[in-house]
Amino acid sequence: MKVLFVGDVTGKPGRRILADRLPGLRRSLALDAVVANGENAAGGMGLTAGVAAELFGCGVDVLTGGNHIWQNREAYDLLDADPRVLRPANYPPGAPGRGAGVFETASGARLGVLNLQGRVFMATIDDPFRIGRELAEGLRAQTPVVVVDVHAEATSEKVALGWHLDGVASAVIGTHTHVQTADERVLPGGTAYITDVGMTGPRDGVIGMARETILERFLTQLPVRFEVAPGPVQLNAVVVTVAADGRATAIERLQLTAD
16 A cells, blocks of 8 residues: 655645645555645644645545644534544543544555644643554554554654554654654564654745744744745655555655745
């Protein structure tokens, strides 16, 4: 199975390049499934039902989230209603939606997807190591192919989760920092890993936001309104190839750009 995981889709620019490039990528790479982090897809922060429908319409099969998935209140109903939209599984009981699911691909094969959120420099929520292992093993009992989105700030926490889930998950893919790392590899247990898949959105801002406002914030330490940056866009993703037994055989980074 070939799975494309698309880095944090940021605002309208990210949605535009995804819509332009994804149909061709599905054909040329013979993709079985596409997973994308969509927590910043609506206006650079949050997700709405309309934006989710737009992303599904261009070829995304499953959307994962993170700490910004709660930004738009209407996402609460979306998370409860649509099993294809996930939020981190380690939020406390009673949070809207679900953090994992098993999905049937176009070929009829089944794909498990799990969404986790880190705790270092982020909200103190439930333990992603304990919950992640438990849920990944549960998904593995239903399908050999399990992809995990680890939405976290600290590289050390993401690396540790990669090792913790090695041999249980087919892939552990980091999101949240919006900067693609160059450490993709297949771990000894057969888990494809990358610390951060990167961002799909404006290339010349600061992690997708207009650089002038970000610089103002750093220089003055005063609150400012962030806006999605204009200009050229990029699509960051990884392609993970998984054998029938659920072990990854390859992981390849993608960096595409457009004006």
